[in-house]
Amino acid sequence: MSDKTTMPTTYDPKAAEQKWYDFWQQGQFFKAGQRPDAKPFTIVIPPPNVTGMLHIGHALDFTLQDIIIRTKRMQGFDTLWLPGTDHAGIATQTKVEQKLREQGLSRYDLGREKFLEQVWDWKELYAGTIREQWGKMGLSLDYSRERFTLDEGLSKAVREVFVRLHEKGLIYRGKKIINWDPAARTALSDIEVEYKELNGHLYHLQYPLKNGSGHITVATTRPETMLGDTAVAVHPEDERYKHLIGQMLVLPVVGREIPIIADEYVEKDFGSGAVKITPAHDPNDFEVGLRHDLPQIIVMDETGTMNEHAGPYQGLDRADCRKKLVKDLQEQGVCIRIEDHVHQVGHSERSGAVVEPYLSTQWFVAMKPLAERAIEAQKSGKGVNFVPDRFEKIYLNWIENVRDWCISRQLWWGHRIPAWYCEACGEMHVAREDVTACPACGSTSLRQDEDVLDTWFSSGLWPFSTLGWPEETEDFKRYYPTDVLVTGYDIVYFWVARMIFTALEFTDQIPFKDVLMHGLVRDAEGRKMSKSLGNGVDPLDVIENYGADAMRYMISTGSTPGQDLRFRIEKVEQARNFANKIWNASRFALMNLEGFTASDIDIKSNLGTAERWILHRLNETVREATRLIDSYEFGETGRILYNFIWDDLCDWYIEFAKLNLYGTDEQAKRATQSVLAYVLDRTQRLIHPFMPYISEEIWQHLPHEGESITVAAWPVFDEALEAPEAVKEMELLMDIIRAVRNVRAEVNVPMSKKVELMIKPSGEAEAAIVSRNEEFIRRFCGTSSFETGLGLAAPDKAMTAIVTGAELYLPLAGLIDISQEIARLEKELATLNSEVERVEKKLGNEGFVAKAPAKVIEEERAKMADYAGKRDKVLARIEELRS
Template identity: 70%
Template sequence: MVEQQSNLPTAYDPKEAEGKWYDYWLKGGFFRAGDQPDKKPFTIVIPPPNVTGNLHIGHALNMTLQDILIRSKRMQGYDALWLPGMDHAGIATQARVEARLREEGVSRHELGREKFLEKVWDWKEHYAGIIRDQWRKMGLSLDYSRERFTMDEGLSRAVREVFVRLYKKGLIYRGKYIINWDPATRTALSDIEVIHKEVQGHLYHMNYPLKDGSGHIRVATTRPETMLGDTGVAVHPDDERYRDLVGKTVILPVINREIPIVADPHVDPEFGSGAVKITPAHDPNDFEIGLRHDLPQILVMDETGTMNEQAGPYQGLDRFECRKRIVEDLREAGVLTEIEEHVHSVGHSERSGAVVEPYLSTQWFVRMKPLAEQAIRDTRSGEGVRFVPERFEKIYLHWIENIRDWCISRQLWWGHRIPAWYCGDCGETIVEMEDPTRCPKCGSEKLEQDEDVLDTWFSSGLWPFSTLGWPADTEDLKRYYPTDVLVTGYDIIYFWVARMIFTALEFTGEKPFKDVLITGLVRDAEGRKMSKSLGNGVDPMDVIEKYGADAMRFMLSTGYTPGNDQRFRWERVEAARNFANKIWNASRFALMHLQNVKAEDLSLKGPLSTADRWILHRLNETVERVSESLERYDLGDAGQTLYRFIWDELCDWYIEFAKLPLYGDDESAKRSTRSVLSHVLDHSLRLLHPFMPFITEEIWQHLPVEGDSITVADWPRKRPGFEAPEAVREMEILIETIRSVRNIRAEMDLSPKKQVDLLIRAEGETLSVFRNNEAAIRRLCGVGRLQADRAVSRPQRAMTAVVTGAEIFLPLEGLIDIDQTLARLEGEKKKLDKEVERVEKKLANEGFVNKAPAHVVEEEREKGREYREKREKVLQRLKELKGE
């Protein structure tokens, strides 16, 4: 522990505190796991951020939630491991580096593979350093001694082990299939890397003439440029309209290729004309039909989306330019019969935004259905991974029950190169754990490794166990696997979560984590998704620079409910900063009265006041609720519970009551109050520490406590000896009374220094509460004469309030100028009448209600409610002043 100081500075300086304490934590090794093997392990592996750039506010939310969980578990006595790492992010990172090279007038092909990869590694090191610095600024308690990268030596070994074993098991195969192709980045994409958007397009209706001159058959397409690859026309076998045409030949317009008419049950006879053109190399359904009927596969585009030599006169045109040209030519030829407006779903690349092209290509695939079987059985039996909230389990289960094979090869240079070699003499494919030097089939040394790399998600799918040393049977793997909880967004349940579960069950025989805590998005104040195009993104480093890390963390965590989006509002960050200042000022007050006090000087065994027993009881309840909320991952509720307890009860009420004995002459009462104040502040800081680590450490180091750091201090526990329901009842009466008197004083605009008379009508135990706490009521209400009795009468002119079990009267004679006050209240009433009328007219206007944004309408409704409530209070006070 650092040397204790008795006083805190006047104001809290986040910049000074944050750097100081993070260095202290790292130097002390407080984040390192494994030092105490007798403790029960608790593990979180970080969802590895991509080394494509800086972290965004969504990262800040996700990582704050993980840090809250790991810090609380560490304090609860667990051997808590939070394992950090980063993802190489194949497509995204290569695209960023290539963009930078283009700015320099260089392409990766000019550099060559080796030199290009050197550039990417430089990029990785640069951004990895930035990310680590951002982790530091956010206060994340990561075990840096175990940091991993998806392309480090150990993880690369794990990737190869998985690929080889799945290949030998027949679950990885290479074949020529229709895949999703991104012409911008020139690589294959998996199905879940394609974002489908509704697009206003056209449906083009064409007549394909029969070769025998007996007529034509009508087809339709949204992509006329692909007709250049047509190798057939299909109709349903039971469609009587075309039964006589099956087996005949049509002439493909413009190209004049002869193509057959085939019958296939996949065709929907109710859609369009009931006849469809078949383009096996450019449509996944057509590909399957083509296989069934042995139709040729003609690819009419190259990797960039440019028409190739198979496109005849359209060779060299961009695919969209070709569309325009071919439509003109079809119209001129008289075969284009109609162009219909048509809204349809079009796939776009998640990474580049380009329109995805269904494309016939030789790729590597994983057979997913066999891998999904165990995960499906586990989920149905209740033995699978638990999703929080539960509703996401249904989404996950639906997807894995309908899963398709996964295209895992990518036409990139950055990534894990596919460990497959091809023999130049006999064509043998070799997949082994070690690089081959000769062909096992023919002995040739003419071996070439596959040029492609694996999909990024292939390596990150192994993350929970590869980071702990798998395939080696390491001590970390034995101790910390399976992990306890994964915190991630709902947008990557398919990309990542499902694949981690599949591979973990296949290669470790265990689920990779017990729970998955789902987060939503952080949206802007209007509820829009943050994006570069809207310019509404928020850099977490800007938030920290302005308000400090604790304020950002507390704002994000208290706005969180599992699975739901939240809105970022700067005023909420300011409120969190104000909360930090409130804690700071309360702590400064406490430390003024704890000068030269040591931990051994404090004791809770002496006589305690009503306020002392109340705050200890409420601390007990807060400990219990916060602990339970964290256990069920309701971190927002835990933070809000702490906010209410610390701000409302500790700072606003207990400290006010504590001032009486602390500034009084009773030394015994002083000692008791100091002990309670120190204890409650200490334990409040411990509960708050996972949310606001820096300010809590700064204050805690000044308190008379034992220990090196709050990061490893014991988590508070409920203490039966603190139960005091009778003190809670008494304090509720006192607080209600004090609040009522203060409200009356504020409404009457009375100076805090002006003393008032207070009459209280009560009896029995309630009357005893007022009599036993007369000094507190006098001081906290600014009361001169106080009378509490069962026989108290209401003065003719008095402000009144009803509290639990009592009535209170504040006589007005001689206290205020009644005529002047009546005039002021009448003025307030008129203003409120006008405001109520204005809001009601606005809300009665259908144009406003229907056209204005929902949040604007709701704000007006809320204003109306507030104005009406204020007016009711004014009317009540007018009655009381008039003696009515």
């Protein structure tokens, strides 16, 4: 060790972070495969989209994973934390198209090849940015295995899965109602549609019977779709309409004749009991249309513009069409009533456009056979362990009711569908390799399908495609299946379910043993972070101002599995203060470990009570922290580490240690140095997964063996360090010291002023503890005189405190002016009485209680309880002083 200036007065996060991340990278401490005889432990990172910068939600997700992987690495596992990014088809393409629009261009102006060059440039830029952000956060990723969802190996896996599913008849091409994004001009899956509650209208329309004998009333929220109506349906048992079934109606505006049909889909007691049927623009109507062999009339094109089937409205945008059509229908007496109507309207998650149910030829995955296997695995106990377990029910509910998955997207960025069409004979061929000649007729005139696959198709293979599948690579054999997936609860359908059923289908194993679901990061008021609210938090800004360790500690210990986290900058400040507390404690210790080496540490010999106690508390903390991390209870882990470091180590043990460190007993000093070095070393190891930078910086200054704390052994519980008798003794001493300090505070006597202290132990054992620790007590209570004895009598005019094992008396004569102190307390009592009266009056006001928010009323009641509690204490002090 060098002199005490080895550690600067204050901790500089910026300098430490750059230094130690470079050191870890150069030393390849994060690279998997360096412990061939160790048990593997694998996490594959949920790949962030290459759409832009990482946000605070990413910081939470990645920090939790880093805590797990760092702990497992220290526990001796061969750890692999595999990084990577997702091409994010529609999201990334939308970003690049926005950039082109700023230049007055569209992707069609560039053409497919040139446009894709632009997207690859975007990917390289943001993948590099993401990598830099990972480094800033201190993530211990194995960059030698970094993957991207459009990598050659992953593309091979995607084709293999597509071809196999197609060969089994589980991928097919068909015409169905899908979710259509008219802005991005692509199909969307159900889970890419975000529903928003909007104030709209319900339009009541009268369709006249062809024979002129009357009309039927229908209602719709989308009147423009009536132009594609091909029937009106009623319930077969509805007496009002039985006689009309089979008759014809005349569709207003376009004059087309449509039949009245009977179908049990109709709820006869809802509305008029008659429903307009538009097979090309509604999923339920599509099914009705199939049952009755109805025509499928599409009335708008892929941009949401009305087409030739819209008659006089051809060429209008769907929104403009609605306005003009409704006006015309009102003038013709067809639209008889318009009601205000609040309803859920689907919007594209990426473009924000209102989604149109649209009849289109697309590629689909037949989900039922795949889902059945996943359901069977989960219900037989061979499935994934969800944390919290309530998410298992949510997962099962979704896959038990899953519909066929539309996997084709009308985009250019993504995995192109491996299907080729022969221009000569019309045959379609699905293949693993590019088809250059038609297997049916030999023609070389072939055209590949223009569409790409849904992003979630490739990311659903992420846990095994990243490890080399479909090849039986060494990484795949060693690191698959993975151990835990950490992800937000909002993508259990998007991603988690897809990974499970594809893994079972293609690897016969679940992809991960555990799924840890964390919540969303919200602002301090509990609102979702968004650009519109301007309440987003950039993790790099937090790191710049407070350091990576403070941010990591705050978001990880502030989270509970499955629950949302409120981000408060004050909590980051508290985490920074905690880091500074650790730094200052370590710096003090190092000043007193001059010349001390790791080989000098001896925690078996000549240990005093305080030393045995702190080792016991460390031991208990090790056991509990290990259990909590294994249970993914990071908030509780952070709490017990904080309590041990701040309270036990800094506030108590270091203060006790000073007696030996500054004393003349060299044997006691050596024992204290050993324990101090040992406890600080183990403390840095325990806090390291949460605060990697400051723990490495301190650990490197401490007496230690090994290159880096990242690969230092995780502390383990040691039965030999248990010391219940030392705990009992220390608890009595600490209770005495706390009680005396509390009394001092109550009567306004500062620690600089010496007091008389009399202690009456409750028994022989307690008397022995007090007697042999007199020096401790005198020092930490600030006594001028000290007296103890089993038969001690309480003196006159003394403050009394009772703790478990002893009664304490502090004579007040000469210490304070009792009459002056009573006067001060009476003044304080008057203020408290006034506050109590004010709040009582407020809560007794019926108008206030009726109108005020529940939160405000609760706050007033809390004030009342606080003031009343303080008043009772002041009264008790006055009585004690008077007696």
